[in-house]
Amino acid sequence: MVVAQVSPPEVADAGARFLAEVGAKTAGVSRLEMCIQCGSCGGSCPSADAMDHTPRRLFALMRAGERDKVLRSNTPWMCLSCYHCVVRCPQDILITDVMYALKVIAEEEHTYPNNVGPDFAGVFVGQAKRFGRSWEIGLTARHYLRHFIPRLPGMTPMAFGLFRHGRIGILPHQIKDKKQLQAILRRADELERAR
Amino acid sequence: MSSYLYYPGCSMEGSGRSYRESLEGICEPLGISLEEIGDWNCCGATEYVSLSTTPAYAMIARNLAIAAGQKKADEPLVAACSACYLNLAKADHYMGAQPALNTRVNDALGAGGLHYDPGTVRVRHLLEVILNDVGLDKVRAAVxxxxxxxxxxxxxxxxxxxxxxxxxxxxxxxxxxxxxxxxxxxxxxxxxxxxxxxxxxxxxxxxxxxxxxxxxxxxxxxxxxxxxxxxxxxxxxxxxxxxxxxxxxxxxxxxxxxxxxxxxxxxxxxxxxxxxxxxxxxxxxxxxxxxxxxxxxxxxxxxxxxGAVPAAHKPRPDKRALPMPRMADSEVEE
Known part of the structure; x- marks a missing residue:
């Protein structure tokens, strides 16, 4: 006789709470609770081999309330933002934005599997906040010095090539009204923290 | 001359400079004019959304608010960089779909004296503008x-x-x-x-x-x-x-x-x-x-x-070969 496996109530509750938490962090309407575990996402994902859980399995873990496992997973950090899964998902789940939300929570709780991705995002955003524009040379130089010293010898001729072709400026471009941008972002940070 | 608002994005000023230079060159033959939005800021790429939600969208929305203030009639906002285009389009779309996000983003924009109502600015990608507004006939005529x-x-x-x-x-x-x-x-x-x-x-x-x-x-x-x-x-x-x-x-x-x-x-x-x-x-x-x-x-x-010069002899398909499908659109002039 086949007996339907029903999650004990405490597991179901933890799962529902976590789904709601991630849903609230997602920018659009995530529809995460609609997942039917079909696996179209993992099957469409060009970086699935590098992930410790495919998106489908990650959503199953979320539903099972395995908050810690999910937030320590490298899956969101391996997401390329290519949106293949999003257009293929039969339930219209905003998978890419859910991955962003998971990264945001992992950033807040420092549960990311390694700091290369978070660092890159942090430096990029720090410069964008300061200047109002991204600063390609400052970002890559700092990032390679911190994380990829062995790649530097290979990168140096490339940087010179880009420089020679006029594709890299040394100084960052800056917007005029940095005060306005920073005031907006300060308020946005407060609102985000107050959630 | 159709006019558009234009969001260049940071890459166009640096590593993607040839994109900007070539775009500036083709506007006239295409009969379009692009007006850069004033004092635009970085869209945050895929990095800010991975770090914090409200600030990331507030940063994008500052550009939308500026564009809304600057636009004449129904001028859409055109972006050439894919990531910039998507961020701008997504911010407009999600602020419309998620009232809570809209409230928070507008609260933040308010700190800089700005406001943006989702749906005010239509965000479009350059390629789509060239195909749908300019049209391939005009492109062909300019060649x-x-x-x-x-x-x-x-x-x-x-x-x-x-x-x-x-x-x-x-x-x-x-x-x-x-x-x-x-x-x-x-x-x-x-x-x-x-x-x-x-x-x-x-x-x-x-x-x-x-x-x-x-x-x-x-x-x-x-x-x-x-x-x-x-x-x-x-x-x-x-x-x-x-x-x-x-x-x-x-x-x-x-x-x-x-x-x-x-x-x-x-x-x-x-x-x-x-x-x-x-x-x-x-x-x-x-x-x-x-x-x-x-x-x-x-x-x-x-x-x-x-057909002005006799084309090189085209080998006939082998009679024993199965008829093979051919890509129709490479043969037919659209």
Whole structure:
């Protein structure tokens, strides 16, 4: 006789709470609770081999309330933002934005599997906040010095090539009204923290 | 002259400079004018949304608010960079779909004396504007030096056809938009099934093994399809495939040498502008020689194609062979 496996109530509750938490962090309407575990996402994902859980399995873990496992997973950090899964998902789940939300929570709780991705995002955003524009040379130089010293010898001729072709400026471009941008972002940070 | 608001994005001022130079060159022949929005800021790429939600969207929305204040009548906001386009379109879309996000973002914008009502500004990608507003007839009419015989792989990348928040695309995985445009320039567009596969985005910076493998697939396939260059619509795709090809070759012990240029550069060249005026030669894997060779050979090829010169003998298919399907759109003039 086949007996339907029903999650004990405490597991179901933890799962529902976590789904709601991630849903609230997602920018659009995530529809995460609609997942039917079909696996179209993992099957469409060009970086699935590098992930410790495919998106489908990650959503199953979320539903099972395995908050810690999910937030320590490298899956969101391996997401390329290519949106293949999003257009293929039969339930219209905003998978890419859910991955962003998971990264945001992992950033807040420092549960990311390694700091290369978070660092890159942090430096990029720090410069964008300061200047109002991204600063390609400052970002890559700092990032390679911190994380990829062995790649530097290979990168140096490339940087010179880009420089020679006029594709890299040394100084960052800056917007005029940095005060306005920073005031907006300060308020946005407060609102985000107050959630 | 139709006018549009224009959001360049940070790459256009740096590594994607040839995109901007070529775009400036083709506006006049296309009969469009682009007005840059005032004091725009970085869209945050895929980095800010990975760090904090409300600030990321507030940063994007500042640009939308500026555009809303600057627009005349129904002027849409055009972006050429795929990531910028998607961020702007998504912010507008999600602020409309998620009232809580809208409230928080507008509260933040208020701290800078700005406000944005979702739906006010229509965000569009440059390629779609050229195809739908300008139209291929006008593009064809502007061509002075057809790129006949230049075998190109049309590489659209991810963020233009997907996730397609405004429902512009009927085909998210194999759209033929870029193919049609390049064919209108006279180019020989190869069938390139990886046209919307990912270049890896920031993976060359955070997980090089993953990123370089994705670049390898794209370049190897373009080469297998006998393309002599790839053509893109996105500064991120361009720099990944161009500048990281050397590191990719070292990792996989390959010797690929595939140039990649922006579609606007080929438009400029076909419209008769000097290649160096539209940024050709700024690539790390140089496209100048291939392009010069093609331009030299093109007039004869074009005459042959038009039937003025007897075409080389076409081998008849083997009588015993099965009838093979042919790609209709490569035979028929759209």
């Amino acid at each position: 002075k030096k057809p790129l006949t015989g230049l075998k190109v792989a049309p590489y659209l990348g991810c963020m233009v056809p997907r996730p397609d928040v405004d429902g512009t695309y009927t085909n998210h995985e194999q759209p033929n938009d870029l193919d049609r445009l390049l064919r209108a320039l006279g180019a020989d567009v190869v069938d390139y099934p990886l046209k919307t596969e990912c270049c890896g985005g920031h993976m060359t910076q955070v997980a090089p093994k993953v990123g370089l493998e994705l670049i390898r697939r794209l370049v190897a396939e373009a080469e297998r399809r006998e393309a002599v260059m790839m053509v893109t619509v996105c500064p991120m795709c361009q720099i990944n495939i161009d500048a990281y090809q050397g590191e990719m070759n070292a990792m996989f012990h390959t010797k690929h040498k595939m140039p990649i240029v922006f579609f606007t550069q080929l438009m400029g060249v076909a419209f008769g502008l000097e290649p160096n005026k539209v940024g050709v030669g700024r690539e790390y894997t140089n496209a100048s020689k291939i392009l010069a060779k093609a331009l030299k050979a093109a007039p004869e090829l074009a005459l042959a194609a038009a």
